[in-house]
Amino acid sequence: MKKNNAKAAAGVKEIARLAQVSIATVDRVIHNREGVSEKTKTKIQAIIDKLGYQPNVLAQRLALATRGTINLAVLLPVISPETEFWQAPRDGITKAESEIKQYGVNIHYFYFDQNDESTFEKQVKKIIRFKPQGILFTPTFPDPAVQLTEHSKKAGIPYVLINTDIPGYDAMCYIGPESFHSGYLAAQLVHYCTARDKKIVIAKIAREISTNYAILRKEEGFRAYFKDRKLENPLLTLDSKDTEYAGVSRKLAKLIKQEQNIGAIFVTNSRVSLVARYLEAAGRTDIILLGYDFTTDNVQHLKADNIDFLICEKPQEQGYRGIMTLFQHLVYSNVIEKNYLMPIDIITRENYLFYRN
Amino acid sequence: MKKNNAKAAAGVKEIARLAQVSIATVDRVIHNREGVSEKTKTKIQAIIDKLGYQPNVLAQRLALATRGTINLAVLLPVISPETEFWQAPRDGITKAESEIKQYGVNIHYFYFDQNDESTFEKQVKKIIRFKPQGILFTPTFPDPAVQLTEHSKKAGIPYVLINTDIPGYDAMCYIGPESFHSGYLAAQLVHYCTARDKKIVIAKIAREISTNYAILRKEEGFRAYFKDRKLENPLLTLDSKDTEYAGVSRKLAKLIKQEQNIGAIFVTNSRVSLVARYLEAAGRTDIILLGYDFTTDNVQHLKADNIDFLICEKPQEQGYRGIMTLFQHLVYSNVIEKNYLMPIDIITRENYLFYRN
DNA sequence: CTGAAAGCGCTTACAG
DNA sequence: CTGAAAGCGCTTACAG
Incomplete structure (x- = not known):
């Protein structure tokens, strides 16, 4: 793979030059958008393939800043001393948030009481009314959880489950332990x-x-x-x-x-x-x-x-990865993997010092 | 932390406007560069602090593309069936490479034979002649390894050790297990x-x-x-x-x-x-x-x-993180952490399926 | 169906 | 000591 010894990889500009079209048209082909004649499309695609064009992710993201805000909803148990566990996924979410905030992503938090199903139901309703572009949650209570996933499916809203999946239910994406x-x-x-x-x-x-x-x-x-x-x-x-x-x-x-x-x-x-x-x-x-x-x-x-x-099982990473999955799907149309099973880590007195969530 | 509810975070342009200077001057203050009068410096800094300005990393990186190529040298054992272990750090390095290639980073690989110190010495000499801007290596043979670190120190070249450190030697940065x-x-x-x-x-x-x-x-x-x-x-x-x-x-x-x-x-x-x-x-x-x-x-x-x-001990991550450390130091002047000790993972027949290097 | 132009937020010569 | 302008590589209205 030494062939990329040349200066930088070719970009849209170079492709446009070679195809003798404008970069806007190149962009259309790259993103498979409507309104390009078969002929120019073929010509451009050939050049793209030949050059092995890879978009510059940075530039893509930066350009995105023009677009509007993305609103994500997160539904988790309230964090109390008794539910300290949930601090970790929450930390991961916050970490992801800080990384993508600058691209116009806003995260809205909804909390429920782990010992009270009705609080979960209420929050589900709130989220549905809120109409987020993506949802991350943990389906502690299967029935209202399914309600949320079904609604999302109908509304075309991507969602990610973390920590637990829903028994006997084939969710869109689960990130957590087996x-x-x-x-x-x-x-x-x-x-x-x-x-x-x-x-x-x-x-x-x-x-x-x-x-x-x-x-x-x-x-x-x-x-x-x-x-x-x-x-x-x-x-x-x-x-x-x-x-x-x-x-x-x-x-x-x-x-x-x-x-x-x-x-x-x-x-x-x-x-x-x-x-x-x-x-x-x-x-x-x-x-x-x-x-x-x-x-x-x-x-x-x-x-x-x-x-x-x-x-x-790396709870922090679950939260982080969950948000990033939604983000990448919404912004780059990345396909969402059905399952991402976390490693099952063993911690003892002799290695806990080095552990990272 | 809800105060960032406003549109986007302020950038250099906004700071320049508030300080009534050009963005070039703002940039100078941000990067602590020469040639700004104390007075304007103070004024700008005050605004930066007040706004809690955080640079947009994306834009920073993209702008970097203007700058020239960064050459990194990597020195590892040749990978053979007998030294399969080294495939993992190598994979991590390749992964990092593919992520930062577009910002003009080139990685040059140098290999030695783990059973022959002289091959290590030869490669060290080669690297010194090559004059890379950063070096990642594993100090399998302490004496020539110290030679390399000492040379780098003198020449102001940052380096990172992975997998093993040098006995009794205080290296600039070690990424690996304790x-x-x-x-x-x-x-x-x-x-x-x-x-x-x-x-x-x-x-x-x-x-x-x-x-x-x-x-x-x-x-x-x-x-x-x-x-x-x-x-x-x-x-x-x-x-x-x-x-x-x-x-x-x-x-x-x-x-x-x-x-x-x-x-x-x-x-x-x-x-x-x-x-x-x-x-x-x-x-x-x-x-x-x-x-x-x-x-x-x-x-x-x-x-x-x-x-x-x-x-x-996550050999792949060692390689990945090593390259990223050098990159971030060279490009953003991030301080290099002295040690990054890897988790010590326990793998058994019942969790290996979920393990990630 | 296609293109010219502006913009994302920053950096970098260059001119003064 | 300071600023105007061009550029990084992409996306997005807008005009035709």
Whole structure:
């Protein structure tokens, strides 16, 4: 590929010169627009192909500044101490925003309460009324989420799902983990680190477990590993709709008292720090503990050796990439990939320092 | 931060208008160039500050096209089946190249033979004669590497080291793993997966171990973990300057015959697939095997369950980021960060599918 | 169906 | 010390 040794790559001007037409006409051919005679079109296309013309993205973008504003809607859970996880996607979105703001992209944020489906519904309605040119959201509640995707489809509005997809629904674009595999990986780690006569606890700590698809899929993946490998560790379950420490620790205490020989606890979401806190207090350093997400509390406990593994799927990048996907689609008509599955990262006490979301 | 609700952010033109000067003068102040009276400088700066002016990077870059070509030199090992690892940094460099080629950046490649220091020396001389505006290289051989950095320093040429740094040398910029921690992490994984009465083998398979700083540091980190944790697993060593399968397998066979109760083998570089092949042939599925790098062979063995963990430090990103660092420094005078330490990724059979270099 | 011209926001000679 | 003008490579009305 050394042939581009020549000065700069040819641009529209050069093409126009060679084809003996104006650059406007070249532009029309490049963008496949109406109103060019077959003859000149063919001539220009031939030159484009021969030159291997690549548009200068910079110039394209700069010229774009003439065009109007692009409005994007983002629908995410409110960020509270309890939902710190969502800070990361939000950061990624903000990062993308700052990069493309200068090309006239505006992002409008809509927030819902993870524990209240009606707030999600309300925001969906608001977004529909707002008529954005693109939507990024996480379908925490499948029914209203489908409403939004269906509406968007009809209205021709591109959308991107992050973090979770909608069960049994074929969305336009999903950017996030493959949750089943994520659980499967967790099981592998437990398997490697636990003797085979030990009991293993699957801890589900969330107010709305039954509707949380990601949590369910992780559990399925986790169980599937043990089944596929014909492992005989008893798999226990701990369910807690109470997400406060007091409630969780009570349940844990009871379970641990009643079951001997627990080797590992797998927490299916970011609430793993609650379990860590309990195990630390109870002095149970013998139990392998793993869970999800690079939150402050979790990292603290990882550092203190109370958590052994954190699994993390680059939440920040999900937000960043989601916005960029919409932007590139709207501005350059880039095709939107159906799925972009994130890496499933394993974080331990010995590599967390170098991790980047 | 909602105040930017107004149309577009102000640019040089607006600043010039407000200050009642020409945009050329504004430009001079922005870039801190000579030849502006204190008075107008102060006035303009005040307006810049007040407006929170941020240059439009796109326009900046586009305008750059006026300037001449930038020549960068890259010095890497030749890529052969045996050194497949280097394909990844190379890919990252190519990716960066394609992104910045249109701004007049040319990359010139220089290759050396990892097993022959004199080829490295020769290329260093060539590069010095070539007088590039920036250099990216990996200091496989410390002495000639220092020669190159010292020359660059004198000549004011920025350079970036990737993959390994130079022992005891304070380089201008290093992008790569913290090898000591990388070995430390490997030890943690072994510790988690191996009973404490098991013997552990550290396998060094390389023609030039003694000069390979990264390999040495990984081993140090590995040993340090066992020491810090006061673990009593005997640590054995396998040294092989022969990097062919025949030679490696002979040594392995001997070691395994002579030592009972081996629980894990840690290979300090990407040659782990050779050990995997041997263990597979010998039917030793009981030994935990881990090593480095996401190469074709390694991934194959990971998939086949012959390798348990691969540690990987985003070699592609190292190359990409290295070139971008030089570019941004040369073009926008961005300050070069002294160190950019890569994440230390853990890859297993259950997450390799989603990994991105 | 086609073209001339202005503009995106910045940088760079060049002239004074 | 300062400014007017041309240019980077593309896009977009507008005129014909």
